[in-house]
Amino acid sequence: MCGIALIVSGIRIDLSPSTLSQSPNPEPLVTVxxxxxxxxxxxxxxxxxxxxxVILQYNKNLSSVEDRELVSVVIEDAEIENDQSYLQNCSNGKAGNYNQLGNIGELQFIGxxxxxxxxxxxxxxxxxSYGNVLIYNGEIFGGIHVESDRNDGEVLMQTLANCCSCGSNGHTGPCSVAGHGCKSVPNVFSTIKGPWAIIYWQxxxxxxxxxxxxxxxxxxxxxxxxVKDSRFLLSSVSPFSSVYQSSDFEVENGTHHNFWEELSCGIYSLSMDASKLHEYLAGEVKKHEWGNAMLSELIKWERVSFNPKPDELHGSLNESLEGQRHRHPASSDTVTFESGPDQTMxxxxxxxxxxxxxxxxxxxxSQYRIFEAVRCYSRQEEHVPVAVLFSGGLxxxxxxxxxxxxxxxxxGIDLLxxxxxxxxxxxxxxAKAGVKELRRIAPLRRWKLVEIDSDLSKLTLEMKHVTSLINxxxxxxxxxxxxxxxxxxxxxGWVSERPGINSDEDQQRLRYKSEARIVLVGSGADEQCAGYGRHRTKYRCGGWHGLNEEMKLDVQRIWKRNxxxxxxxxxxxxxxxxxxxxDEDVIKVLLDIPLWEVTNLDQPSGTGDKKILREVARxxxxxxAAVLPKRAIQFxxxxxxxxxxxxxGSNRAANQASAGSVVINRS
Structure with a gap:
C-alpha cells in the first residue's frame, strides 16, 4: 500500500464531457x-x-514548426531539488542540449x-529503461501472476512495459497491429483483481x-x-493546507466548493498533442471502457433474479438440507451440519x-516473504501481521x-x-461478547481485544486533521x-492482562499498540446484503424491485460515499x-444468488436482514453473532x-437539523 501524487504543469488540458461529472465550479485560491x-x-x-x-521539451532550432518533435527526459529525485544539477546534466547530454531544447511542460511523480x-x-x-514511469497504490490478488517473494508494483511495471501504444486512441483489447498478442494499458488495468489507484507515464x-x-x-x-490554478493534480489524499486555506469559501448561493474532488472510478488517459508546440503543449483527457467482460458485468450490478414467485419465496425459507441435495445432485459443493447440539441446516x-x-x-x-523479515526482529509469539476493525457485529x-x-x-490477531x-x-x-465467542470456537488463537477509548472534547487538533483526511x-x-x-x-489502546479468566472488574488493563500493518474491514457487506434501515423502507414502499434498485445504487456509489x-x-x-x-469473486457470487436468498425484510431486524450472512455465521x-442487529460505527x-x-447542543436538535448531512464548519 502506498501514497501517490502527480503534479502536471505547463500543459493546456482539454476535458472531454465524459471525463467530468459536472462542469468545473468556482474554487478558492489554494496553494498546494x-x-x-x-x-x-x-x-x-x-x-x-x-x-x-518527466520534463517535456522540443527543439527550438528547427525552422519548421511541423518538424518540431516532442521529447521527454526523466529527472532523478536529487536533481529536482538542485536546479544547477539539472542544468549540468542537460549540458552533459543526459537531457539533450539545454540551449537547443525548450521546456514546455512537466509531470512530477511522488510515491x-x-x-x-x-x-x-x-x-x-x-x-x-524505456522511460516509462509508474506510481502505484494497490494490491494484485489475481489477474496478473505475482510470485510470493515479488513486489506487485515491480511486476505491474514489467507488464505495462510490454503494452502497445494504441490504447490511448480508445483501443482496449489485444493489439492487432503488433501481431504478438500485446495488450493495451486499459486491458492490463482491467485485468487486475484487487484494489488499485495507478498513475503511469507511457x-x-x-x-x-x-x-x-x-x-x-x-x-x-x-x-x-x-483559471485560478491551471495545474492538474492527482493525490491519494488532500494535504491539510489545501482544506483549511479554503475553509471559508462559498459561492453566492451558499453552495460549498472544494479544491479537490473524488476521481470517479475508471481508466483515463491524457495524450500530448504536439501539433501546437509553437504556442503551447496541449493534452486531452479521455475516459476508456473496461477491457474485462466480467468486470463490466459487476459494475452494471445486474442480479440474476430479484422478484420471487410465491412458491420460490416459500421454498427458500423452509427448504431442508436433504431437499437441497435432492435438487442439486450433481453439485460439486458440499454442505455439512455443524458439530455439537446446535446443528443447523x-x-x-x-x-x-x-x-x-x-x-x-x-x-x-497471505504471509508474503516480507513478513519473514519482520519476524527476525521481533519475537514470533508477539508478532501480529493482520488486525480486524472489530465491533463484535456480524x-x-x-x-x-x-x-x-x-x-x-x-x-496473534488484534481486534480493534x-x-x-x-x-x-x-x-x-x-465486542467483549464477540471475543468470548471467538475464543470458544478458536481457543488456541491469541486473540487481543484492543480497547481504544477516546473523549471527543479532547480531540481538537485531531478533528482538524481528520477533516483534511475525509476531504x-x-x-x-x-x-x-x-x-x-x-x-x-x-x-x-488497552488490552486486558488475563482476559477470560477474571471478571471484567478484576482485570488489569495494560497499554498496547497494535503493530499490524493490514486491517480487515467489513465494508460492502451492508450494501450487498441489505443491511441498512433504508433498505427496509425501500422494500416496504417498492417491494423487491425497489429494494434491488436501492442496493444497486448503494454499490455503484460506494466509491464516492465510503x-x-x-x-x-x-x-x-x-x-x-x-x-x-x-472482492470481485464475492460480488459475483452474491449477484448470482436470487435476492430473496440474500435477504428477507419481512422478518425482524437481526433475522431477515443480511439473511445469507447470518447463515454463514452459523x-x-x-x-x-448471527442474530445481532446492524449498528453503524458512528452510533x-x-x-x-x-x-x-x-x-x-443535543441529539434532538441534531435530528431536527438533519445533522448527518450538515456541512462541517471549519472555523
Missing amino acids: SVDDLKAALRRRGPDSLGSKK AILQLRGLNPIIQPFVD ESSRTLWFGRDAFGRRSLVVHWPT VSFPAHNVLSALRKSVILRA DSMILSALLDECLDPSY NVSFDGQSAPDRIS PANTYMDLNIGVALWLAASGD MGRDDRCIADNGKEARFPFL MLGLHE GSRIARESNRNVF
Missing part, C-alpha cells in the same frame, strides 16, 4: 506545494518516499511506500494513464485545471458465499473467524474496537465515521485497509451522540 503532498503521503507510506519529474510484498526494499516512482505514446479500480477501494482525488447459496469469502480472506491475509465476527482459519496459528463512552458503548459491549467529503456524518475509523486503525474516505482515514496510520466483502459456529461507538451534543 510538493512539500505539502510529500508530508501527507509519508504518513500513508512510512517505509520510503521518492519523486521524479510513498508501506511495503507488504517483496524481499528487497522498494522505492517509487518505478522507472524502466513514453512510447507520450500518454499519461491514471485511474482507480471499479469499486474505488483505493483513494484518488483530483484537481482539474481552473444450511443452503447451497450460503455455502457458496462462505467459500468465496474464505478465499477472499486467504488472499488478503460482519467483523465473520471476518475474524475466517482470518483464524486462514492465518498461521503462530500469529473504538469507544467514545468507555465500557458502556454498544460496540464495546458487543472532499465534508459532512458531520463523514467526520464522525472518519474519526472513529482513524482512531480504531491507530491500534493505540471507500475513498475510509481508505484515507485508515491509511493515515501507516496501515492498509483490505475489504474482503468487496456455519462458522457464531450463533450469538455503536457513540461518537455521533457526543458530536451532536458538541455541535448542536
Whole structure:
C-alpha cells in the first residue's frame, strides 16, 4: 500500500464531457506545494518516499514548426531539488542540449511506500529503461501472476512495459497491429483483481494513464485545471493546507466548493498533442471502457433474479438440507451440519458465499516473504501481521473467524474496537461478547481485544486533521465515521492482562499498540446484503424491485460515499485497509444468488436482514453473532451522540437539523 501524487504543469488540458461529472465550479485560491503532498503521503507510506519529474521539451532550432518533435527526459529525485544539477546534466547530454531544447511542460511523480510484498526494499516512482514511469497504490490478488517473494508494483511495471501504444486512441483489447498478442494499458488495468489507484507515464505514446479500480477501494482525488490554478493534480489524499486555506469559501448561493474532488472510478488517459508546440503543449483527457467482460458485468450490478414467485419465496425459507441435495445432485459443493447440539441446516447459496469469502480472506491475509523479515526482529509469539476493525457485529465476527482459519496459528490477531463512552458503548459491549465467542470456537488463537477509548472534547487538533483526511467529503456524518475509523486503525489502546479468566472488574488493563500493518474491514457487506434501515423502507414502499434498485445504487456509489474516505482515514496510520466483502469473486457470487436468498425484510431486524450472512455465521459456529442487529460505527461507538451534543447542543436538535448531512464548519 502506498501514497501517490502527480503534479502536471505547463500543459493546456482539454476535458472531454465524459471525463467530468459536472462542469468545473468556482474554487478558492489554494496553494498546494510538493512539500505539502510529500508530508501527507509519508504518513500513508512510512517505509520510503521518492519523486521524479518527466520534463517535456522540443527543439527550438528547427525552422519548421511541423518538424518540431516532442521529447521527454526523466529527472532523478536529487536533481529536482538542485536546479544547477539539472542544468549540468542537460549540458552533459543526459537531457539533450539545454540551449537547443525548450521546456514546455512537466509531470512530477511522488510515491510513498508501506511495503507488504517483496524481499528487497522498494522505492517509487518505478522507472524502466524505456522511460516509462509508474506510481502505484494497490494490491494484485489475481489477474496478473505475482510470485510470493515479488513486489506487485515491480511486476505491474514489467507488464505495462510490454503494452502497445494504441490504447490511448480508445483501443482496449489485444493489439492487432503488433501481431504478438500485446495488450493495451486499459486491458492490463482491467485485468487486475484487487484494489488499485495507478498513475503511469507511457513514453512510447507520450500518454499519461491514471485511474482507480471499479469499486474505488483505493483513494484518488483530483484537481482539474481552473483559471485560478491551471495545474492538474492527482493525490491519494488532500494535504491539510489545501482544506483549511479554503475553509471559508462559498459561492453566492451558499453552495460549498472544494479544491479537490473524488476521481470517479475508471481508466483515463491524457495524450500530448504536439501539433501546437509553437504556442503551447496541449493534452486531452479521455475516459476508456473496461477491457474485462466480467468486470463490466459487476459494475452494471445486474442480479440474476430479484422478484420471487410465491412458491420460490416459500421454498427458500423452509427448504431442508436433504431437499437441497435432492435438487442439486450433481453439485460439486458440499454442505455439512455443524458439530455439537446446535446443528443447523444450511443452503447451497450460503455455502457458496462462505467459500468465496474464505478465499477472499486467504488472499488478503497471505504471509508474503516480507513478513519473514519482520519476524527476525521481533519475537514470533508477539508478532501480529493482520488486525480486524472489530465491533463484535456480524460482519467483523465473520471476518475474524475466517482470518483464524486462514492465518498461521503462530500469529496473534488484534481486534480493534473504538469507544467514545468507555465500557458502556454498544460496540464495546458487543465486542467483549464477540471475543468470548471467538475464543470458544478458536481457543488456541491469541486473540487481543484492543480497547481504544477516546473523549471527543479532547480531540481538537485531531478533528482538524481528520477533516483534511475525509476531504472532499465534508459532512458531520463523514467526520464522525472518519474519526472513529482513524482512531480504531491507530491500534493505540488497552488490552486486558488475563482476559477470560477474571471478571471484567478484576482485570488489569495494560497499554498496547497494535503493530499490524493490514486491517480487515467489513465494508460492502451492508450494501450487498441489505443491511441498512433504508433498505427496509425501500422494500416496504417498492417491494423487491425497489429494494434491488436501492442496493444497486448503494454499490455503484460506494466509491464516492465510503471507500475513498475510509481508505484515507485508515491509511493515515501507516496501515492498509483490505475489504474482503468487496472482492470481485464475492460480488459475483452474491449477484448470482436470487435476492430473496440474500435477504428477507419481512422478518425482524437481526433475522431477515443480511439473511445469507447470518447463515454463514452459523456455519462458522457464531450463533450469538448471527442474530445481532446492524449498528453503524458512528452510533455503536457513540461518537455521533457526543458530536451532536458538541455541535448542536443535543441529539434532538441534531435530528431536527438533519445533522448527518450538515456541512462541517471549519472555523
